[in-house]
Structure formats: C-alpha cells, structure tokens
Amino acid sequence: MADQPTAMERFVQGILPENPVYRQLLGLCPTLAVTNGMKPAITMACSVAFVLFCANIVTSLIRDLLKPHLRIVVFTLTIATFVTIADRFLAAYVYQMSKLLGPYIPLIIVNCLIICRCEVCASKQSAFVAGADAIGQSIGFGLALASIAAVRELLGTGGLFGVHLLPAAWPDWVIMVLPPGAFITLGLLLGAVNWYSSRKTKNA
Amino acid sequence: MSNTSQQSGQGKASGTQGLHVAPSPHISDKSFTTQRMMTDVLISLLPLILMSLYIFRMNAAKQMIICIVSCLVAETLFVKMRDRVATLDDFSAAVTGMILALSLPGTAPWYVGCLASFVAIGIGKILFGGLGMNIFNPAMVGRAFVMIAFASLMGAAAYEDPSSLVDVVSQATPLTALKQSAIPTSIGALFLGMTNGSLGETSALACLLGGIFLCVRGTASWEIPASIIASVFVIAGIADIAGSFSGDLLMHHLFGGALLFGAFFIATDPVTSPLTFKGKIIFGVGTGTLIMIIRLFSGYPEGVMFAVLIMNAVTPLINRWTIPKPMGVA
Numbered sequence A: 001m002a003d004q005p006t007a008m009e010r011f012v013q014g015i016l017p018e019n020p021v022y023r024q025l026l027g028l029c030p031t032l033a034v035t036n037g038m039k040p041a042i043t044m045a046c047s048v049a050f051v052l053f054c055a056n057i058v059t060s061l062i063r064d065l066l067k068p069h070l071r072i073v074v075f076t077l078t079i080a081t082f083v084t085i086a087d088r089f090l091a092a093y094v095y096q097m098s099k100l101l102g103p104y105i106p107l108i109i110v111n112c113l114i115i116c117r118c119e120v121c122a123s124k125q126s127a128f129v130a131g132a133d134a135i136g137q138s139i140g141f142g143l144a145l146a147s148i149a150a151v152r153e154l155l156g157t158g159g160l161f162g163v164h165l166l167p168a169a170w171p172d173w174v175i176m177v178l179p180p181g182a183f184i185t186l187g188l189l190l191g192a193v194n195w196y197s198s199r200k201t202k203n204a
Numbered sequence B: 001m002s003n004t005s006q007q008s009g010q011g012k013a014s015g016t017q018g019l020h021v022a023p024s025p026h027i028s029d030k031s032f033t034t035q036r037m038m039t040d041v042l043i044s045l046l047p048l049i050l051m052s053l054y055i056f057r058m059n060a061a062k063q064m065i066i067c068i069v070s071c072l073v074a075e076t077l078f079v080k081m082r083d084r085v086a087t088l089d090d091f092s093a094a095v096t097g098m099i100l101a102l103s104l105p106g107t108a109p110w111y112v113g114c115l116a117s118f119v120a121i122g123i124g125k126i127l128f129g130g131l132g133m134n135i136f137n138p139a140m141v142g143r144a145f146v147m148i149a150f151a152s153l154m155g156a157a158a159y160e161d162p163s164s165l166v167d168v169v170s171q172a173t174p175l176t177a178l179k180q181s182a183i184p185t186s187i188g189a190l191f192l193g194m195t196n197g198s199l200g201e202t203s204a205l206a207c208l209l210g211g212i213f214l215c216v217r218g219t220a221s222w223e224i225p226a227s228i229i230a231s232v233f234v235i236a237g238i239a240d241i242a243g244s245f246s247g248d249l250l251m252h253h254l255f256g257g258a259l260l261f262g263a264f265f266i267a268t269d270p271v272t273s274p275l276t277f278k279g280k281i282i283f284g285v286g287t288g289t290l291i292m293i294i295r296l297f298s299g300y301p302e303g304v305m306f307a308v309l310i311m312n313a314v315t316p317l318i319n320r321w322t323i324p325k326p327m328g329v330a
Helices: A007-015 A028-033 A038-061 A068-093 A095-104 A106-110 A112-122 A127-157 A179-203 B002-013 B034-056 B058-081 B092-102 B110-128 B138-149 B174-181 B187-192 B204-217 B223-242 B248-255 B259-266 B277-297 B304-321
Strands: none
Touching: A007 A127, A028 A095, A028 A106, A028 A127, A028 A179, A038 A068, A038 A095, A038 A106, A038 A112, A038 A127, A068 A095, A068 A106, A068 A112, A095 A106, A112 A127, A127 A179, B034 B058, B034 B092, B034 B204, B034 B259, B058 B092, B058 B110, B092 B110, B092 B138, B092 B259, B110 B138, B138 B304, B174 B248, B187 B204, B187 B248, B204 B259, B223 B248, B223 B259, B223 B277, B248 B259, B259 B277, B259 B304, B277 B304
C-alpha cells in the first residue's frame, strides 16, 4: 500500500488536477441538468458532497469485509441510504428547491462520481484518507457546477442567485438556461480548461 | 543491399525532381475555387438583396451591414485564436453573413444579428475546424441560436412592424396569416414578394432567378432544390386537397415563407449536403418532408431552418449509405 496517495494528495487532486467534471467527465447528468441557476447548482453540489463524504467514510470503514463480487451492490446500498437522507432532508426544509430539482436528487444514487470514489479510494484506504478525498472531490465538483451555472444564469437571466446584476437593457439569452445552453457552456468551459492546462504544461 | 537501393530510389521519386505521385482525380477544374463559388453565391443573392432593400429599406441595409461585419470580425478573431492565417478573401464568411442577414426579420435589434454571426462563425464553423469541416450550415446554427435565445424577437409576431410606413411590413407573414387567421395572401404578391417575412425570403421570383443562376453555374446542385420543392409540392398538394383549399394552401407553401430561399441558398451548401446524386435526392426529399411536417403540425409557421439542420446532421450517414462501390467489388 506504499504507493497509495496520502490524504493531502487526495484532497488536492480532487479540486483541479482530477476535477470530477473537467478532468474525469464524471457526474455529467446533474452537471447539465441543474446548472441553469446558481441556487439549484449549489444545492446539488452540497447534496453530492454530503452523500460522497458519508459513503466514502462508511465504505472505508467496512473495506475489509467487502467481497469483490458483491462490492458494487454494497456501494450502491450505502450511497442509496445517504441519498434518501439528503432527499428527505431537502423535502422537509427547502421544499421549493426539492420540487425544482425533482428527480435529480434521487438520481445522485447513479452519479458515477460517487461510486468511482468508493471504488478507487474508499475501498482501499483508511477513513481519514477517504474523508479527505471526498472533501477534495466535492469542492472540485462544486466549483465545476458553480462555474457552469454562473455563466448560464448570468447570460440567461442577467443575474446571479436570482439577483439582477447586468444593466436592465440586457436581453436575456433564454437559450442559456435551456438544455442547449448546458451543452454549449460545458463544451466551451471544458475547452478553456484544456487550453489553460496545456499551456501550463508547455511553459513548465 | 537491394533493400537499401530500393529505399534510396523511393526517396528520389518523392523528392522535388522525381515523379509527382498523387491519388486521383488527376484532372481537375482549376477555375472551380472556393472564391469563385462564393462570388457566384453573392451574385445570385443580388435580386434578393435588391428586393429586401426595396421592401424593408433601412432595416434591411442595417441588418446586412451588421451581419457581414460581425461575421468578418468573428472569422478573423476565431481563426487567429487557432493560429491559422485568416482567409477572408475566399468570401465564405461574407456569404454566411449575407445569408444570415437575409434569414432574419428586419425588425430584430442589432445584437441579434451580431450574436447570431458570432455563433454562426464560432460554434457553427471554426469549432469544427473551419471552412469545409463544419457539420451544420453555419448561418442556420447562428439563426437557430438567436431564435431560441430571443424567442420574442424572432417569433412570428416579431415580423409585424407597426411603425413601418410600408403596408405589407406591418402585417403578419403570409404563412402565419394563413395558419392562424386563415387569411390568404394574393398569389401575385407572394410570387413577386410584396409580403412580409424574413429579409430575403419574400420574393419567390428573386429566389428563382438567383437559384437558377446558381444551378446553371454548377455552384449549387440542382438535385437538392428540385427534390425539396417536389416533395413540398406533393405533401402540400395532399393537404390542400384534403382541406379543400382549392390551391391556395399549395401556393402559399410553395411561394410563401423561406421555402425557395432555403431550397436554393441554404440546403445547397456543398459542405453540409451529401455528395452523390442519390444522396442529394434523399437529402432533398427529407428536407422537404420535414419542412411540411413542421409547417403543418407544429407551433412554428415555418420549418426550413430546423429541417435543414436536422438533415445536415444525417448527411454523413447519407454519404456512407450512398457511397458508390468501386467496380469489381461485390
């Protein structure tokens, strides 16, 4: 186990070098679906962070009991437990947001980001490393969602978090808050991130 | 020993003084350049440009200048971002801008044409690798973007300009008037273009003049417009007989809206339409059928743009499907 990354490495990697959206292209379903505004994007990022953190810790604690052929089932059950908690919590305290996000909160169960972290990190390393990994990946996921949502909400409605920021004459680009805007924004931002990192490696 | 001599022999042949080896075709028409094709398109658009200047006056001039200038600026900018040499002198960006301008309503504010141009050149063309590599017709990508982004400025109601002194421009477009209020426009007005609509689409006569010039010059393939118009004729004819419109509906669908403009100038874009004869016919019939499906059964009065974009998407499939088999291959 000497070659396994340390907690600090796991944490840092999740934010940019192995960003779940921009680097691993994982969890694209919520990335595209809920980024038409900052509020739903942040809610989604927090829910994923909660589920990912708890699932990683639990998986890491029971990693010695995992049987190879049953591990995916165990991951799914663990994740489903915490998704149900998150879903009911949102429905109880932020009902409007829960209605708005609709099926996308229950769909966190099939978010490949979480099952990927359980498989790659939590099932092999200690709870401390798994926790650090979950926090790093969650920050990376949250930053990615927030960046896409910021572009879409600003161009599509002229504001952020529902607050109008651009001049009143701003013509809302309605397409940006509709599904085509999600694909266009994700594609362009992905290209920008790749361009930036390729320049950085060239200079190094 | 023999191996090395062979290699040096090959090196010689591919050098500057050796044989020139290239795949077929060996004889090609050197005069048939991108620049010539684009000039042809600009010439063939003249009757439409004059007609739109006559009907929409300053609105038309404003829209054309905005779109062409934005397209040229966008082309220069995005090509530079890719570290390539800008090729404004092949006129392809100017043609995109002109076709885009002619497909917009005259009433659209300046930012609509400007944004549509940047989307057309940036997302529609340069992202795919520039001229000749794009999957979708750039002008239609730009138009679709602003159509969805600014639905209130691009929808059927936006065409009516109550402030205009020209009578026809303050009325609904012929297809909208027929679809929503069952008010037919006279066939003569439709044919000459004394109606409201997107800048370039009003006059059937101007589209036919320019379109036939393009086909005769060989810049556009005649199969595509012919099969589009034929399939629209058949479907609109059936709808006409079924609803007993005594020819009114058929004439509106043939001469009204963007059918002729789209068939001759948009669908014939050589980059985004199939290569083979059979493919062009399939492409045309598909486009014509989709136009009529959208016109008759959807909320939109006009479907040329979406029909062309959908058929652009299946063009690579059509090409693969209709590729000619070399002789001797089963």
